[in-house]
Structure formats: C-alpha cells, structure tokens
Amino acid sequence: xxxxxxxxxxADADGGGLSLVEWARELAGRVVRPTAxxxxxxxxxxxxxxxxxxxxxxxxxxxxxxVPRALGGGGLSATRTCALLEGLGDGGRDPGLALAVGVHAxxxxxxxxxxxxxxxxxxxxxxxxxxxxVGAVSLRQTQGAAHASTVTARPAAAGLGGxxxxxxxxxxxxxxxxxxxxxxxxxxxxxRTAFVVDRTTPGLLINDVGPVAMRTCPWGQVMLDGxxxxxxxxxxxxxxxxxxxxxxxxxLDWVFLSAPWLGVMRALTRDAIADAxxxxxxxxPVVHAQSARFTLADQAAQCELAxxxxxxxxxxxxxxxxxxxxxxxxxRLFVAAAARAVTEGAARLPGALGTTGDHLIERAHRDAxxxxxxxxxxxxxxxxxAASLLGIG
Amino acid sequence: MNGDHRGIDTAPSFPGIAARAAETDATxxxxxxxxxxxxxxxxxxxxxxxxxxxxxxxGPTQAAAMEALARACAGTFWAAxxxxxxxxxxxxxxxxxxxxxxxxxxxxxxxxxxxxxxVEKTAGSDSGxxxxxxxxxxPAGSDFVITGEKSRIxxxxxxxxxxxxxxxxxLPGDDGPDWCLAFVDLRQxxxxxxxxxxxxxxxxxxxxxxxxxxxxxxxDVVPVPIEELAEGMAWGWLFIAFAAIGIAESALAASVRxxxxxxxFGRPLAHMEGVQAQLAESHAQIDAARLLAHxxxxxxAAGRSARDLIGMLKIYATEMAVGVAARAVQIHGAAxxxxxxxxxxxxxxxxxxxxxGFASNRLxxxxxxxxxxxxxxxxxxxxxxxxxxxxxxxxxxxxVHAAGDGA
Numbered sequence: 113x114x115x116x117x118x119x120x121x122x123a124d125a126d127g128g129g130l131s132l133v134e135w136a137r138e139l140a141g142r143v144v145r146p147t148a149x150x151x152x153x154x155x156x157x158x159x160x161x162x163x164x165x166x167x168x169x170x171x172x173x174x175x176x177x178x179v180p181r182a183l184g185g186g187g188l189s190a191t192r193t194c195a196l197l198e199g200l201g202d203g204g205r206d207p208g209l210a211l212a213v214g215v216h217a218x219x220x221x222x223x224x225x226x227x228x229x230x231x232x233x234x235x236x237x238x239x240x241x242x243x244x245x246v247g248a249v250s251l252r253q254t255q256g257a258a259h260a261s262t263v264t265a266r267p268a269a270a271g272l273g274g275x276x277x278x279x280x281x282x283x284x285x286x287x288x289x290x291x292x293x294x295x296x297x298x299x300x301x302x303x304r305t306a307f308v309v310d311r312t313t314p315g316l317l318i319n320d321v322g323p324v325a326m327r328t329c330p331w332g333q334v335m336l337d338g339x340x341x342x343x344x345x346x347x348x349x350x351x352x353x354x355x356x357x358x359x360x361x362x363x364l365d366w367v368f369l370s371a372p373w374l375g376v377m378r379a380l381t382r383d384a385i386a387d388a389x390x391x392x393x394x395x396x397p398v399v400h401a402q403s404a405r406f407t408l409a410d411q412a413a414q415c416e417l418a419x420x421x422x423x424x425x426x427x428x429x430x431x432x433x434x435x436x437x438x439x440x441x442x443x444r445l446f447v448a449a450a451a452r453a454v455t456e457g458a459a460r461l462p463g464a465l466g467t468t469g470d471h472l473i474e475r476a477h478r479d480a481x482x483x484x485x486x487x488x489x490x491x492x493x494x495x496x497x498a499a500s501l502l503g504i505g
Numbered sequence: 506m507n508g509d510h511r512g513i514d515t516a517p518s519f520p521g522i523a524a525r526a527a528e529t530d531a532t533x534x535x536x537x538x539x540x541x542x543x544x545x546x547x548x549x550x551x552x553x554x555x556x557x558x559x560x561x562x563x564g565p566t567q568a569a570a571m572e573a574l575a576r577a578c579a580g581t582f583w584a585a586x587x588x589x590x591x592x593x594x595x596x597x598x599x600x601x602x603x604x605x606x607x608x609x610x611x612x613x614x615x616x617x618x619x620x621x622x623x624v625e626k627t628a629g630s631d632s633g634x635x636x637x638x639x640x641x642x643x644p645a646g647s648d649f650v651i652t653g654e655k656s657r658i659x660x661x662x663x664x665x666x667x668x669x670x671x672x673x674x675x676l677p678g679d680d681g682p683d684w685c686l687a688f689v690d691l692r693q694x695x696x697x698x699x700x701x702x703x704x705x706x707x708x709x710x711x712x713x714x715x716x717x718x719x720x721x722x723x724x725d726v727v728p729v730p731i732e733e734l735a736e737g738m739a740w741g742w743l744f745i746a747f748a749a750i751g752i753a754e755s756a757l758a759a760s761v762r763x764x765x766x767x768x769x770f771g772r773p774l775a776h777m778e779g780v781q782a783q784l785a786e787s788h789a790q791i792d793a794a795r796l797l798a799h800x801x802x803x804x805x806a807a808g809r810s811a812r813d814l815i816g817m818l819k820i821y822a823t824e825m826a827v828g829v830a831a832r833a834v835q836i837h838g839a840a841x842x843x844x845x846x847x848x849x850x851x852x853x854x855x856x857x858x859x860x861x862g863f864a865s866n867r868l869x870x871x872x873x874x875x876x877x878x879x880x881x882x883x884x885x886x887x888x889x890x891x892x893x894x895x896x897x898x899x900x901x902x903x904x905v906h907a908a909g910d911g912a
Contacts, residue, residue, distance in 0.1 A: 394888035409820070497789065504775055
C-alpha cells in the first residue's frame with residue numbers, strides 16, 4: 113500500500129489510470145539523472161536534455177503541458193502538469209533543472225495563454241511548447257510588488273508608439289538561453305504593466321550572474337538600457353498587472369515550482385529507507401534504531417501531507433474556477449518547510465553523507481534553503497494567508 | 506473569519522452540542538440533549554452499511570461529519586465515535602453481522618454506548634503484559650467467563666457494552682488464536698467500574714473496568730489473531746485524528762476572532778505580524794492534516810485499508826493540534842490560561858489525542874514497519890561503553906594530573 117501511495121499520489125488525485133508521475137519519473141531518470149551531479153558541479157545547462165524532455169515521444173512534452181493542443185502543446189490539466197513536475201523532480205534528482213523547466217513550462221507559457229492576445233499566442237506558444245523558444249522570468253517578479261520594481265516603463269517618443277523599458281532584473285531563471293523575457297515594469301504613477309520582451313531587443317543585455325544554489329538552472333541578470341518595445345509587447349492591459357498578471361504569476365510560482373520538490377522529497381525518503389538498511393551503527397543495523405525509524409516514518413508522512421496541499425492547489429486551476437491564493441500560499445509554505453525537514457532528516461541518518469553517489473542530499477540541502485526563500489518565502493506567504501484568515505490586509 | 510472559508514465554516518454543524526461544550530467539560534458529563542441531537546442528526550449511522558442499520562454514507566460525508574462534531578465538542582465526539590464507529594466496526598468486522606445485530610442495533614440507534622477495552626494498568630500498548638482472560642464457564646459448549654482489569658479506557662464508566670481484548674484460556678487440542686474479542690454486557694453484577702479524573706475530553710467518561718468471572722455468551726467470544734486487530738483499530742486512529750483536527754480548527758477560529766477583536770498597543774492584534782505568522786502556520790498545518798484525513802476516510806469508505814496512511818495522519822494531526830492549541834493559548838494571553846476559557850479546554854483536549862488509541866511513537870514504529878524496515882527490534886542498551894564512549898576523557902595534559910595526585 114505504502115509504495116503505491118508514495119509513488120502514485122498524483123494518479124489518485126487525478127483519477128487517471130497510468131500514473132503520469134511514474135512516466136515522468138522514468139523519463140527524467142533516464143535523461144536528467146545520469147548527469148545531474150556533474151552539471152551541478154560545473155554549473156552547466158544542457159540544451160539537449162531540455163530538447164529531449166520537450167519532445168518526449170511516448171508522452172506529453174515537458175515544455176508546454178499547459179499549452180492547448182491547437183497551439184502545439186500537451187493540453188494537460190493543471191493536476192496532470194503538477195504530476196509531470198513531481199515525476200521530474202523525483203526521477204531527475206535535479207532541483208535546478210526542474211526549476212528552469214517549471215519556469216518555462218508553467219510560468220512563462222501560462223501567462224501568454226491567459227493574457228496574450230491571439231497574435232501573441234500564435235507567435236510564442238507553439239514554439240515554446242516545442243521547446244524551440246525558452247521563456248524566462250525573474251523570480252523577483254513573482255510576488256507582485258512585494259519587492260520594489262526595478263524596471264520602469266515610459267512611453268516612447270511621440271509618434272513612434274511603444275514603450276521604453278529601463279532597469280535591471282536579477283534571478284532570471286532561463287536568461288542565458290531565453291528567446292524572450294516576461295518583464296513587469298512600473299509606470300511613473302506606480303501602476304505596473306507586463307511585457308514580453310524578445311532577447312533581440314536593442315539595449316537588452318544579459319550578465320552571467322546567478323545564485324549559489326540551483327546551479328543547474330541557467331541564471332542571468334537582465335539589463336534593460338532604454339529598450340524600445342512595441343505596443344504589441346504589452347501583455348494584457350497597460351497598468352493592469354496588479355489585477356491580472358501578478359496574482360496569477362504568484363500562484364503559479366507557489367504551486368507549480370513546489371511540485372518538483374514533492375518529487376525530490378519522495379526520492380530522498382526512498383533513498384533514506386534504502387540507506388538505513390545498509391548501514392550499521394554501534395554494531396547494529398540502522399533500521400533497528402528507533403530514532404532512525406521515527407525519522408523515516410515522519411519523512412514519509414511529510415510527503416503525503418505536502419502532496420495533499422499541493423494537488424488541492426493545483427486542482428483549483430482546473431475546471432474554470434478561480435484558484436485560491438490562500439491555498440496556493442499554504443501549499444508553498446508547507447512544501448518549503450517539508451522539503452527542509454525531509455532533507456535535514458535524511459542528512460542526519462548515519463552514512464547519508466557518503467563520498468559516492470549523486471550527492472542528492474547535499475545538493476537538495478543547499479537548494480531547499482534557496483527554494484524556501486523563493487516565492488517570497490515565509491515573509492510573504494504568511495501575511496498572504498493571514499490576510500485571508502483575518503479579512504484584513 | 507471569512508464567511509466563505511472552505512472547510513471550516515461550511516461543514517455541517519452541531520450548534521447545540523457546540524453551545525454546551527464548556528458545560529460538558531465543566532460538569533464532566535455529556536448532557537442528554539447532546540445524545541438526542543446526535544441521534545436526530547443521523548451521525549451514529551453514517552459509518553455502516555444498511556444491512557446492519559447504517560446509512561452507508563460516502564467518504565466525504567463521513568469525513569465532514571466527524572470534523573464537524575469534533576469541532577463542536579471533542580468530548581462528545583470521542584464518546585459517540587468510540588461507540589458508534591470504532592466499537593461497531595470491531596463488532597461488524599470481527600463478529601457476525603447477523604448474530605451480533607442485537608449488539609449493533611442499539612449502538613447505532615444511540616440507545617446503548619460501547620467502550621473498547623484494550624489497555625491494562627501494567628503497560629499501555631504492550632499486549633504482552635495484558636492478563637485479562639476468557640475461559641469456559643463449564644463444560645465445552647457452554648458460555649464463558651471473563652476475569653481481569655482494564656484501565657484508562659474511554660467511555661468505560663458510562664458504557665453498556667464492552668468490546669474487550671482478552672486472552673483465551675485454551676483447552677488441549679485448541680490451536681486457535683491466543684486472543685479474542687469478547688463482547689461483554691457491563692450491566693451485570695460481576696462487573697465493577699471506576700472513573701479516573703483526566704486532563705482533557707472531560708465530558709467523556711474515562712476509567713477502569715474490573716471483571717470478576719463476569720458472564721459472556723459463547724457467541725460473543727470471537728477468537729482473533731492479534732496481528733489482525735490493527736486493521737480494526739485503525740478506525741480509532743482515524744477518528745482520533747479528526748478529533749485533533751476539530752480541536753485545532755476551533756483553536757484557530759478562536760485565535761482569529763480574538764486577534765480581530767483584541768486591541769493592544771493601539772491596534773488589533775490582527776495587525777501584528779507575529780500573530781499573523783502563527784495563524785498562517787496553523788492554517789497550513791491544519792489543512793495539510795485535513796486533506797490527508799479526508800483522503801484516507803474516502804479510502805476506508807471504499808473498503809481499502811490505508812492503515813499506514815492513517816498511522817501517519819494520526820501522528821501528525823494529533824501533534825499538530827497540540828501545537829496549534831498552544832499558539833491559541835499564547836495569542837489569547839492571560840484569558841487563555843483561565844479555567845473555563847475555550848482555548849484552555851482545547852489545550853487540555855488536544856493532548857489526549859496524542860496518547861489515546863496508540864501513542865505517537867508506538868504508531869511511528871508501525872509506520873516504519875510499513876516502510877519495509879521490519880518489526881521493531883529490542884536490544885538491551887549496552888553499546889556505548891564498548892565503543893569507548895562510556896567514560897570521561899583525560900585532560901589536555903593526559904595522565905600527568907592523575908599521576909601528580911598520586912605523588
């Protein structure tokens with residue numbers, strides 16, 4: 113029973129037959145996992161891996177699961193997309209790469225799906241869904257205006273139309289390999305507009321800087337030096353980001369960028385169980401030690417608890433209703449804490465920190481700390497939930 | 506709290522039982538009106554199929570009902586659910602639904618109350634220490650008698666019927682199980698009972714039963730291999746998890762109410778970020794437990810075991826509720842530690858769930874076993890000294906100091 117639920121939680125949540133989690137786990141285990149530790153050490157992005165995940169022959173590509181079929185995407189539900197990302201995290205054992213995939217496949221594509229005009233959708237979505245074009249987003253811009261805006265938008269010189277964007281964005285996931293960027297810029301009156309800015313825009317520069325964590329994600333800093341973009345670069349309405357793009361972007365980050373971590377937690381738990389069988393301490397098997405048994409029991413429980421919150425929040429994107437920001441934030445708050453708890457528990461078990469293997473514990477330990485601060489971290493998530501509970505804020 | 510808040514304010518409610526919760530706790534007994542409200546609501550029949558008098562509710566309905574009743578009054582919830590869910594499931598699972606219809610019918614109608622008597626004074630969940638025994642009253646084919654003492658048992662002082670875990674005194678040639686469930690009528694002279702004051706869930710009676718060759722009908726002694734019992738006992742873990750979730754929800758709702766009303770340093774507490782952080786963490790943790798609880802209730806209602814998941818749930822939910830109740834007391838300040846205040850009661854109630862029906866660490870052992878780690882292993886604690894870690898080290902100058910003492 114347990115092995116079933118540890119591996120197939122999403123199949124239950126989705127009511128589907130063959131588990132997409134299993135499918136994605138197998139794919140990522142074959143394509144991503146073998147080089148994960150090496151790419152992490154070398155801080156390297158492998159476009160070939162992304163292409164292979166995008167064009168998976170036997171199932172939905174991971175580049176555009178939420179893009180409608182008519183536009184070349186997988187046409188999957190949000191729940192099934194969540195399952196794909198869980199499987200990617202589990203089988204790939206590479207939180208950085210899973211982050212890059214999630215930012216492109218969910219954040220960048222869904223904003224165009226939800227807010228793009230037909231011309232924008234036709235131009236971007238088919239090539240994003242095939243993996244040909246990568247869309248990049250700054251993780252600084254996924255929490256509305258919790259952080260002060262670092263990019264300004266002013267009308268272009270009279271008669272030309274369009275906008276002039278100036279400023280800089282850091283923590284841009286996908287920047288070095290991106291075809292285009294989602295940029296939210298502030299106007300002089302404080303209102304904000306979302307733009308889709310192509311990489312070839314004159315004045316746009318990418319610096320090769322990124323965080324210490326999530327080293328397999330292609331990071332960059334984007335400098336916008338008086339970039340002139342056409343009216344058609346505006347996503348949705350001018351000045352409307354706070355009501356349109358920003359709430360969706362936040363909820364997508366909280367839910368779907370958490371999904372690979374559920375997979376990582378399951379992988380860590382499975383590893384820990386296998387390791388505990390092999391190691392001895394004080395001349396007895398670690399599996400006989402009550403403290404180790406309790407740690408493993410709690411790790412397994414954290415996976416199931418996180419799964420429930422995550423799939424509830426993902427499921428709210430299906431069926432046409434409005435997802436709850438409170439439930440999305442609660443899912444992230446819990447998954448981030450659970451990821452750290454599971455990583456720490458795994459690291460404490462005797463023999464966990466070996467010199468061989470793919471060092472998932474060490475990488476996950478570093479990346480979970482970073483993950484816990486993205487999406488705004490507790491300082492954004494807790495006020496969001498509290499505001500909803502208290503009816504203020 | 507927002508009116509549209511999912512899962513907390515839209516569930517069915519037991520308004521009378523909720524209104525009497527403080528009184529129920531203070532007087533240490535469940536008012537008759539509570540039983541009437543329970544019977545009228547159909548709660549006692551939800552968990553069972555129509556052939557034994559149930560209404561066969563689906564998983565979501567069972568879960569919503571348990572959550573709502575636990576939220577209204579945890580003591581009443583425990584008393585009613587031990588009887589109508591746990592004991593009735595034990596009887597219908599291990600007994601014979603036709604033979605034992607006479608026992609099930611009054612439990613589901615609310616005319617009778619049952620108790621599940623497992624633990625004895627010696628050691629909580631270690632069945633090896635249990636001594637209560639059932640033996641034939643006379644020659645083969647006749648009825649049985651039961652002797653022994655069960656203690657710290659929910660519902661036992663007030664119940665009419667006990668489902669008792671007992672050893673079987675076996676005649677030569679009997680190679681059946683060593684254990685049985687005995688369905689014992691408690692309204693008979695050779696049964697003595699006593700109440701024990703307890704920390705929380707005070708409306709529910711709690712105490713011991715002494716069987717002194719009490720009579721048990723032959724049909725009411727059901728031999729059961731003890732390892733099979735965990736399946737039935739998981740119903741107990743499940744409802745106790747709901748007790749914890751209901752308590753935590755009540756504590757959070759009280760905290761939200763208080764935070765919005767209480768003005769301190771010129772502003773409502775609700776505007777203080779430390780309070781907000783506590784509310785948000787409690788909310789996320791309650792939802793995590795709720796979602797797992799509803800999931801496993803549906804598994805169970807569909808006839809699947811889900812035993813290890815229920816074990817995980819019971820551990821997490823009960824310990825989570827203690828944390829949420831403690832935060833609620835802190836948010837309420839001095840009011841929260843005043844006897845008779847709602848959160849003071851919830852704080853006491855929450856702790857009972859961690860212990861009741863298998864304490865957390867006993868369950869962690871079971872979950873670990875379910876992970877494929879094998880059964881719990883006991884070895885006398887004797888490995889530190891042989892490892893060279895059992896004595897104090899010498900100082901920085903080695904043995905010089907000791908030698909100096911000798912000079």
